[in-house]
Amino acid sequence: TIERGYSGHSIWNWDELPDVVSPRYREYARANASVGINGVVLNNVNASSKILSAEYLAKVAKIADVFRPYGIKVYLSANFAAPMQLGGLKTADPLEPEVAAWWKAKADEIYKLIPDFGGFLVKANSEGQPGPCDFDRTHAEGANMMARALKPHGGIVMWRAFVYSPADADRAKQAYIEFQPLDGKFDDNVIVQIKNGPIDFQPREPYSPLFGAMPQTDQMVEFQVTQEYLGHSNHIAYLAPMWTEFFDYVSPSSLKAIAGVANVGNDTNWTGHPMAQANWYAFGRLAWNPQLSSEEIIDEWMPMTLNYPENTPKEVIDGLKKMMLNSREAVVDYMMPLGLHHLFAFGHHYGPEPWCDIKGGRPDWMPPYYHRADSTGLGFNRSSSGSNAVAQYPAQLAKKLDNINTCPEEFILWFHHVPWDFKMKSGATLWQELCNRYQSGVESVETMQRQWTAAKPYIDPELWNDVNERLMTQARDANWWKEGCLLYFQQFSGMPIPDNVTPPVHTLDQLKGIKLGISNYECPTPELLNSKR
Known part of the structure; x- marks a missing residue:
């Protein structure tokens, strides 16, 4: 299976390799090369x-042979405790000579099989994964030890900064606290890989303050192409606008590389949702030309993929383009507008569960930790009067974010605990604006459905039916999000839902009763309770 994969099983048939090499490996390499992706x-x-064992390295070498003609290097995620788990050593302490020698010998073994091997990606001391901190060593000491094993061969280490040990009461601050003091201490073939936002691939986040805060350290951004938090492969969510928004804050020239958590599986169309291919394409295009607009990219992708005839009316094509360009903002509105974040159901992250608060669970895995709803207002106070996460940003931006009246409204509930009756720029109160945004999200999906219906005569019937069914699911889910969140937050605001917002047809208890069982590679298709909508 694929963790966070929603388009079937893995394309790698490990049991058949190295004897049987699937033709899809070549097709996959060709697709990546076509948009400039040069490493996997x-x-x-x-x-x-086990991936570093001799048995599996022979399998990896076969894949590398397929990729090589397309200019694509193979990399492997390495478990930091491999010297213990695979090599039988008593420790993985990076300062122990026998540990460094094990990694050097392993690197030599790999490069004999794969002369152009790219290097290692490492998740260390995060979510239970082993790392140098287990031995009272720093991330830099761990990364450098591995990098020195690769250095003679030209390999690199991509060391992930996705950590959130409880160094501070605000999870959004923790990666900065752990990594920023290590600036200048990493070897020159180490790149610190940082998620675009400080939490975890939310529909909208401010950029991670680690970007630009380590000027003596090579950095790379990690985007998520798969839609873990954006409706899996049931929802249209064109992500180029999210990524160009990131580049509005972070200069591409400050980055050494760009990584994307892939959305590719063994489904015939690769990505489950046919329109999710746009994100794979956009990732590659933006990696080499971050100045491209979301519209330019969709203008390239859409006619190649949808293959509509030349006589397709302009208004139909314009409608399809708007459907894609507006889709990410629609997702933000019907899921978590105004800077709300991490309101998802526990574990699989599909559907709303702002009420989830499992006893004994990590507080920062629970939605109430993030939304902080109470009788006075909503949102996480990260201003100077709260956790002071704003202080991790450059001074001019920090000042803007710190003031509730100048903080961009798309981030206002990220940085402030806002009173329910606070007047927004629209003139509405926070509560009214919240209701309006959820309603807008639902209506945007209904508009997307109409735009897709108008294109029916010009789209291949199988493709049209597939996307149409997923849009029906997306419309249902948008209502589910709207009703669940508004009914839940209404308990705290004590305010009526405005007349211009379609009233819920379910009770909060009914919505709380929806339980989904989801595998790693399947999208849920739950039947909501009977609805008149």
């Missing part, structure tokens, strides 16, 4: 040490 990490960041 073959395995999960929650890595099994």
Whole structure:
């Protein structure tokens, strides 16, 4: 299976390799090369040490042979405890000579099989994964030890900064606290890989303050192409606008590389939702030309993929383009507008569960930790009067974010605990604006459905039916999000839902009763309770 994969099983047939090499490997390499992707990490960041065994390296070498003509290097996620788990050592302490020698010998073994091997990706001391901190060593000491094993061969280490040990009461601050003091201490073939936002691939986040805060350290951004938090492969969510928004704050010239958590599986169309191919395409295009607009990219992608005839009316094509360009903002509105974040159902992250608060669970895995709803207002106070996460940003931006009246409204509930009766720029109160945004999200999906219906005569019937069914699911889910969140937050605001907002047809208890069982590679298709809508 694929963790956070919603388009079937893995394309790698490990049991058949190295004897049987699927023709899809070549097709996959060709597709990546067509948009400029020049490296692939073959395995999960929650890595099994088995991938570094002689048995599996022979399999990896076969994939590398397929990729080589397309200019694509193979990389592997490495488990930091591999010297213990695979090599039988008593420790993985990066300062122990026998540990460094094990990694050097392993690197030599790999490069004999794969002369152009790219290097290692490492998730360390995060979510239970082993790392140098287990031995009272720093991330830099761990990364440098591995990098020195690769250095003679020209390999690199991509060291993930996705950590959130409880160094501070605000999870959004923790990666900065742990990594920023290490600036200048990483070897020159180490790149610190940082998620675009400080939490975890939310529909909208401010950029991670680590970008620009480590000027003596090579950095790369990690985007999520798969839609873990954006309706899996049931929802249209064109992500180029999210990524160009990131580049509005972070200069591409400050980055050494760009990584994307892939959305590719063994489904016939690769990505489950046919329109999700746009994100794979956009990732590659933006990696080499971050100045491209979301519209320019969709103008390239749409006619190649939808293959509509030349006589397709302009208004139909314009409608399809708007459907794609507006889709991400629609998702933000019907899921978590105004800077709300992490309101998802526990574990699988599909559907709303702002009420989830499992006893004994990590507080920062629970939605109430993030939304902080109470009788006075809503949102996480990260201003100077709260956790002071704003202080991690450059001074001019920090000043803007710190003031509730100048903080961009798309981030206002990220940085402030806002009173329910606070007047927004529209003149509405926070509560009214919240209701309006959820209603807008639902209506945007209904508009997307009409735009897709108008294109029916010009689209291949199988493709049209597939997307149409998923749009029906997306419309249902948008209502589910709207009703669940508004009914839940209404308990705290004590305010009526405005007349211009379609009233819920379910009770909060009914919505709380929806339980989904989801595998790693399947999208849910739950039947909501009977609805008149």
